Amino acid sequence: MALSLGWLNRVGIDFDEPEESVYGFYHATFQEYCAALAVDDRDYFLPRNHVDFPVVGKEYRIFEAQWKQVILLWLGLEGVNPKQKEEFIEALIGFEEGCNNFYGYRAYVLAAAGIAEFKDCSLADEIVAKIIEWGCGYFDIEEQAWYTLLHPIVEVARVALLQTNYSIAVNQLIDLLKTIEDEYATQSVAYILGKIAKGNPKAIAALIEIFAATNDKNTRLIVAESLCKIDPGNSKAIAALIRSISVTNDSFARSRVTDILGKIDPGNSEAIAALIQLLSATNNEYTRWSVAYILGEIATGNPEAISALIGILLASSDERIRPSVAYCLGKIDPGNPDAIAALIQLLSTTNDENTCWRVAESLGKIGTGNPKAIAALIQLLSTTNDEDTHRRVAESLGKIDPGNPEAIAALIQLLSTTNDEDTRSRVAESLGKIATGNPDAIAALSEIISATNDKRTCLIVIENLGEIDPGNSKAIAALIELISITNNEDTSWMFAYILDKIVTGKPETIAALIELISTTNYESTRCMVAKTLGKIATGNPEAIAALIELISTTNYESTLWRVAEILGEIDPGNPEAIAALVAILSATTNKNTRQKVTQSLNKIVQNDHMPFVVSALQQFLCNTTYETNYDLHKNSYEIIWNCAQNLPYPTFYQAWHHQLTTPHPEVPETTGVGSTPFTQSLNLADLPNILDARLADTQLIDSVQLICIDTSKFIDTDNPALEIYEQFLDQNCPQRPNGEPETLPQLKSYWNRLRRDSDKHPILIFYEDPKSPAAQGFSPTFLDALTRFEGTICLITDTPHPPLQTFSPHDPDLLQTVVKWLKRLHLES
Numbered sequence: 001m002a003l004s005l006g007w008l009n010r011v012g013i014d015f016d017e018p019e020e021s022v023y024g025f026y027h028a029t030f031q032e033y034c035a036a037l038a039v040d041d042r043d044y045f046l047p048r049n050h051v052d053f054p055v056v057g058k059e060y061r062i063f064e065a066q067w068k069q070v071i072l073l074w075l076g077l078e079g080v081n082p083k084q085k086e087e088f089i090e091a092l093i094g095f096e097e098g099c100n101n102f103y104g105y106r107a108y109v110l111a112a113a114g115i116a117e118f119k120d121c122s123l124a125d126e127i128v129a130k131i132i133e134w135g136c137g138y139f140d141i142e143e144q145a146w147y148t149l150l151h152p153i154v155e156v157a158r159v160a161l162l163q164t165n166y167s168i169a170v171n172q173l174i175d176l177l178k179t180i181e182d183e184y185a186t187q188s189v190a191y192i193l194g195k196i197a198k199g200n201p202k203a204i205a206a207l208i209e210i211f212a213a214t215n216d217k218n219t220r221l222i223v224a225e226s227l228c229k230i231d232p233g234n235s236k237a238i239a240a241l242i243r244s245i246s247v248t249n250d251s252f253a254r255s256r257v258t259d260i261l262g263k264i265d266p267g268n269s270e271a272i273a274a275l276i277q278l279l280s281a282t283n284n285e286y287t288r289w290s291v292a293y294i295l296g297e298i299a300t301g302n303p304e305a306i307s308a309l310i311g312i313l314l315a316s317s318d319e320r321i322r323p324s325v326a327y328c329l330g331k332i333d334p335g336n337p338d339a340i341a342a343l344i345q346l347l348s349t350t351n352d353e354n355t356c357w358r359v360a361e362s363l364g365k366i367g368t369g370n371p372k373a374i375a376a377l378i379q380l381l382s383t384t385n386d387e388d389t390h391r392r393v394a395e396s397l398g399k400i401d402p403g404n405p406e407a408i409a410a411l412i413q414l415l416s417t418t419n420d421e422d423t424r425s426r427v428a429e430s431l432g433k434i435a436t437g438n439p440d441a442i443a444a445l446s447e448i449i450s451a452t453n454d455k456r457t458c459l460i461v462i463e464n465l466g467e468i469d470p471g472n473s474k475a476i477a478a479l480i481e482l483i484s485i486t487n488n489e490d491t492s493w494m495f496a497y498i499l500d501k502i503v504t505g506k507p508e509t510i511a512a513l514i515e516l517i518s519t520t521n522y523e524s525t526r527c528m529v530a531k532t533l534g535k536i537a538t539g540n541p542e543a544i545a546a547l548i549e550l551i552s553t554t555n556y557e558s559t560l561w562r563v564a565e566i567l568g569e570i571d572p573g574n575p576e577a578i579a580a581l582v583a584i585l586s587a588t589t590n591k592n593t594r595q596k597v598t599q600s601l602n603k604i605v606q607n608d609h610m611p612f613v614v615s616a617l618q619q620f621l622c623n624t625t626y627e628t629n630y631d632l633h634k635n636s637y638e639i640i641w642n643c644a645q646n647l648p649y650p651t652f653y654q655a656w657h658h659q660l661t662t663p664h665p666e667v668p669e670t671t672g673v674g675s676t677p678f679t680q681s682l683n684l685a686d687l688p689n690i691l692d693a694r695l696a697d698t699q700l701i702d703s704v705q706l707i708c709i710d711t712s713k714f715i716d717t718d719n720p721a722l723e724i725y726e727q728f729l730d731q732n733c734p735q736r737p738n739g740e741p742e743t744l745p746q747l748k749s750y751w752n753r754l755r756r757d758s759d760k761h762p763i764l765i766f767y768e769d770p771k772s773p774a775a776q777g778f779s780p781t782f783l784d785a786l787t788r789f790e791g792t793i794c795l796i797t798d799t800p801h802p803p804l805q806t807f808s809p810h811d812p813d814l815l816q817t818v819v820k821w822l823k824r825l826h827l828e829s
Contacts, residue, residue, distance in 0.1 A: 036073035042088040045071055046107075052096040054650035062092065062110055063103060063649050071110065076117035085118045093127060099656040100621055102644035105134075109156055112164040119165065128168045131160050132176065136188040139180075146182035150634060152641040162196055170197050174206045186210060187222045194226025204231045211240065235270060242274045272299050276308045280321070292324040296331025306333055310342045322346065323358035330362025340367050344376045356380060357392035364396025374401055378410045390414060391426040398430025408435050412444045424448060425460040432464025442469045449478050458482065463498045510537050514546045523556050527563070534566035544571050551580050560584055561597050568604030578609050582616050585639075586689075591631050598635040602642045610643040611655035618656055619690045687767050687796070688731075694819050700826055705760040707731055712769040717779040721747040728754075744785040755791050763822065764789075767796035770809070792825060794818075 039045070045067065047058040054060070061067040075085055092114070095107035112131050115124040135157035137148035148154060161169050170193070177189045190207060197203035204227065211223045220240065227237040275291050282291070299305035306329070313325045326346065329339045343359050343366075350356060360377060367373030377400070381393045394414065397407040408431065415427045428445060435441035445465040452458055458478065465475040479498060513529045520526060530547060537543035547567045554560055561584050567577040578601070585597045605613055620629075620636040644652055688708040695701040709727050714720040721741045729735065733754060741747040755762055766778070766786075783801050786793065794805040796814075811817055 032069045033073055035070045036077060037079075039070070039074055042084055042091070045074075046088070046091055046095075048091075050091075050095075052098045054653050060649040063106055068110065068113075072113060072117050075114045082118075082120060086121060086123075089114055089118065089121050089123055089127075093123065093130075097649065097653065099644075099653055100640075102641060103649050103652070105153060105156065106644065109160045112160040115165050115168075116163060124165055124168055125172075128161075128164055128172055131157050131164060132169070132172055132192075135161060135192060136176065137182070137185050139182070146180075146185050148184070148188075150637050152638050158192055158195070161192055166196065170200055170203055173197075174202050177206050177210060183214070183216045183219050186214070186216075187219050190219070190223045190226045194222075194229040198230045200230065204234070208234075208236060211237070238268065238271050239274070242271065242278065268298065269304070272302055272305050275299075276305060276312075280312050280316075292328040295328045299328075299332045301333050306336060306339055310338060313342050313346060319350065319352040319355055322350065322352070322355045326355065326358045326362045330365040334366040334368065335370070336366060337370075340370055340373050343367075344372060347376055347380060353384070353386045353389055356384065356386070357389045360389065360392045360396045364392075364399045367396075367400055369401050374404060374407055378406060381410050381414060387418070387420045387423050390418065390420070390423045394423065394426045394430045398433040402434040402436075403438075404434065408438055408441055411435075412440055415444050415448065421452070421454045421457045424452065424454075424457050428457075428461045428464045432467040436468045438468065442472070446472075446474050449474065455482065459498055466498070510540060510543055513537075514542060517546055517550060523554070523559055526550065526554070527559055530559075530563045530566050534569045538570045540570070544574075548576055551576065557584065557588060557590065557593055561593055561600065565596075565600040565604065568600065572604060573606040573609060574604075575609065578605055578613065582613060585617070585632070585635065586620070594631055594635050598638055601639050605639075605643070607646055610647050611651060614640055614643050614647075614652060614655035619694070624692055625689075687765070690815060691765075691818065694815060695822070700822055703760055703826060704822060705758060705762045706765060707733065707762060708765045708767060710769050711766055711778060712776065714776070717776060718781040719744060720782060725750065744782070748785075748789050751789060751791065761826075762791065763825075764791065764793040765796070765818075766794070767809070794821070 042048070044059075045061045047055040047060070049055055050058075062071065074080060075088070089111050092107045092111035095104050097103040097107075108127070108130065111123075112127050115121045115127055121127075134149055134153050137146050139146050149157075161173075173189050173193055177186065177193070180186055180189070190210065193200075193203045193207060207223050207227045207230075211220060211227065214220055214223070224237040224241050227234045228241075231237075272295065275295050278291050295305060295309075309325050309329055309332075313322060313329070316322060316325075326343060329336075329343060333339055340363065343363055347356065347359050350359075360380060363370075363373045363377060367377075374397070377393050377397055381390065381397075384390065384393075394411055397404075397411060401407055411427050411431055415424060415431075418424060418427075428448070431438075431441045431445065442465065445461050445468075448461045449458055449465070452461070459482070462475045462479050462482075465472050469475070510533065513533055516529050517526055520529075530550065533540075533543045533547065544567065547563050547570075550563050551560060551567070554563070561581060564577045564580040564584070567574050568581075571577070581597050581601050581604075585594055585601070588594050588597070601613065617636040617640055619625075620632050621640070625636075626633045643655075647655070688706065691706055691708070692701075695704070695706070707728060708731070709724055711717075711720070713727075714723050716723070721744050724747060725736065725741050728750075734757075736746075736750045741750055751764070768777070778795065778797060778799070778801075783795075783804070787801070787804060794807060795801065796807050796809050798808050798810065800806050805821070807814060807817055807821075
């Protein structure tokens, strides 16, 4: 039957049994529908006996992308008992997973999509309300303030609103829009309505009402944009947007309006007419250029706009208006003969250089192949002495007709007569575009290499000579000579870029770049070389080794994250790159660096490495980090969120709980995560923060005071009394009343007093940061003195030193071992 209906097609034969045919579904939807028909119990999607940890032997198909459509089809089947559907939706929104609700959000979002199919669900209103709260925020009555959730939650909620029950979502959003007073919340609701409420009269009316009532310019912009999306051509919104151009001096607001008008209704006659009127009437330079830009975006090919602009161009003698009109004509109708003629005529009547080079720029955009335009530009090139105009004409000739002999000849002539280095550079760039293989152009550029003393010009000429004559020996020889003699940071980084362009991918290129990494004194050059290697050296073992070496030797944070990112690109999933990025994320105090590292990790981390990332960053999703380092908390959340969207729930669960084996006997054992040599060193480097985070989840945080001393910072390893004392003070310990301790006996006296006076049980932990330049270990003299200290003290070291408690830094379960020791001490005290 499936064959006769066309649902199945014969796609081949079984090679093991040639007499048997192999069939495939005509479309995935047929396969998904058939799969939905075969499911008779919701347990197939989500185990009925799930509590808050993975159930042994059960699949969690609710988190597998390939099953989403099957689940939605199952919820829409009339033959499935509504009670079972209701129970399934209830299980989804009540899903507890023991991992900070990462998978709880995923389950809830699936429920939101499910109620679009199961329209009789009694929980629909509640589900949509919660999704709107996540996407728009909520009002805290006690704090009397509007709060929003973390960005990943907001984004996934807004996507969910596109997939859930349409009518409920739109009605709830409209109701919310009428009651909220917070501007950000208003903007959020308006934005979402612009996505989902196209043509809805209630939404249109509500947005118009908000638009008229608000005085917030950002709210008005967002509301106007949403109005134009759900009601294209809305005259009130368009009029308001156009009016805002003429009244605001805010460049960002102008840019937003320009962008909105350029997208909402290209070709809208009312908008075009109003903009043309504003262009001819305004005296404000910013307004004039904003209007010209918008017309260039929305009036493409519009005959009325072209005619009106040509009329302004020919009628006006105002040199402030003419350049913007010329720019606009250059955007809206490439090849239009009337526009080209008007621009050429303007060239013959104006003496204003600003107008001339604007016209030249526009002719370069719309006059491709037009002989009159080319002739006018060549004529302008020979009559003007203005170098700005020379450069603009040269650039336009480089676009207008590749291979045109007259244009090439005019550029070569200009190259031989000008002494302006910027003009030479621009001519070289234009010849690089239109003169491929032309012997006269090759000769002229070769001559400039010998004639100029300007390194920047020389580099640009070399680059473009390589473009029109690939492999040109003179260009390569000149570049190599420049590399060997330069000591200027501003030009050094360009070598790698140009070398890459003129001999891309050749072994000698890669070798030269690797050599440049090790020899240059400039960090920006190293970054540029690394970037170039990332493009041309995929899989190259020498390049990978050089980048790994650079990661381990550089002292510059920006270089570190850039190179780690590049290493991930030329060798995707490279564990060293991932480990380096995780280390930077936890150690850096630079907000911009942390954000870029977050983006890089989300791009290069593959599923195999996600458990390690989750295990390493989970520590930062605690209240302490949220309050003291919000950016680290937020970025760690974003990365772990990305992992949660891709990992099977049981795998994520084990990574989250740092388990080598699971705490529940019914969950099968798997290979441990987070126990590689790198993760051990990473955890040890951030030992104080990790232990604090672990203790925050137990009652110990209220009864013990951890004092972690990094011995890698010691200068006097035999008598580090003062250095230890300073780390005591850094961890909020009180000052010593009789001054700084100069000896270990004096430090011991201070330690004893601290133990007596503290409300908590002080615990002293000595460790060595493995990221220090060179491990120095513990001095025997210091250790002997430390054995005479009383109280609770331990060392992280491979060398036992009775009677002191020691833990090996190579223990794969070091953190859990230390926490268990602390718990035992607490119980014994």
